[in-house]
Amino acid sequence: MPAGGTPFISKKQAEFARREQEILNAALSLFEGPHWEQVTVEQISRKAEIGKGTVYKHFASKEEIYAYITLAFTDKLLENFETATSSEDVLVCLKNIIRIAFDMFLANPAQARVSFYCKREDYRNRLPQELREQFEKLDSRFENFIGSILTSGIEQGIIPEKPVEHLMMGLEATFDGAISMIWNTDVSHQHTIDLDTYVTIISEYMLAGLVGLKQSSD
Amino acid sequence: MPAGGTPFISKKQAEFARREQEILNAALSLFEGPHWEQVTVEQISRKAEIGKGTVYKHFASKEEIYAYITLAFTDKLLENFETATSSEDVLVCLKNIIRIAFDMFLANPAQARVSFYCKREDYRNRLPQELREQFEKLDSRFENFIGSILTSGIEQGIIPEKPVEHLMMGLEATFDGAISMIWNTDVSHQHTIDLDTYVTIISEYMLAGLVGLKQSSD
């Protein structure tokens, strides 16, 4: 019965929650490296200065650790997106959003890599239902957000009148593909251009593909 | 000393080569399933009706099996591409190529999935040098092929005058992203459209992005 100055969360519970965050931070710091999938739970536990078994008191599996990292990262991403819709111009808005997305993915490679891993269907099927639902909720938040921008672009006659889901697919595919390419092949080495140029090119390409689609071709 | 009717390859060597193909076929048939990364070397050996150790007489590691599957598949893909360049119209050519690529990736999910896995830089670094070089050779064959089509498109004034590498990046990114999306989320379930429609949309988007790029924006 919490009363007076006592908070609803006991000291112990707070401690427990803090440790959870410590595990996630330890994991993230290890995932920075190039072979993040090789990182073991034991390494994470050592980094967090706890026993391996304790990790499993917080997360039912290694993959749940991935899930929590991804959920937090995607949430932050969406938050940042919402600050980018100040402009009236739909294309400027989209350009800003694309920029923010690339910036966040490149500035937080560990989170971003894990987030990518968490897109895979087989991964999601392995997850307990509750987490799967959280992913679905976040996905639809994302779709609604981009969808509303595209819709207003169509209303303003800037974007061809196609189903927003279709428009969104192209954007998402190009973005995901570009990010994969950045990670899989060291862009600057493979293509002899720097990352910033690459991002600009892809961003232009994404918008060109969107705007340039013919008004219902057949 | 091979002489008379005796071929250079002895019966034994032929047998050995045949078995190699059997291993690859066994692996591929197991990779058809949804959890292809979970397939074990022992399962492959059982499917090929040989001992596990024998697999390692042919391939130094499980990842080398992936490599040989990918090299064969990519080679066939390029071969098919070359049949699609009959048309004079560059955009028709590209449309055909995109179609072929999607068709082959969707008709051969096992090969395609493995090929995707083999794009990852960390994977390639683990490979012995000889195989890595084979991958690089195939990559540049691919780039040259698409590059030459884009170049003639620029000459014909159909495609904006940008470095072909830049143009190629957008195409590749969108294609890879689309394929990933098809695998990661069951497209027909997620987006309530069928695969064929999806492929058409993405194909249109790819070409629109290519053609629609402004002539050096800044």
Added chain:
DNA sequence: CTGATTTATGACTGAAAGTCACAAAAATTC
């Protein structure tokens, strides 16, 4: 047919995910 060489094999090793019986600490009761 005998001995040499090549090829095939599955028991073994090592590494890592996940479990669990028990230890340590904290909370509760008297």
Added chain:
DNA sequence: GAATTTTTGTGACTTTCAGTCATAAATCAG
């Protein structure tokens, strides 16, 4: 504040799987 119950922490243990290797089986040479 001692005794008891509950919660939390732990590393030794189990399982699974990639990769190794000593040995068996097959093939070949003379």
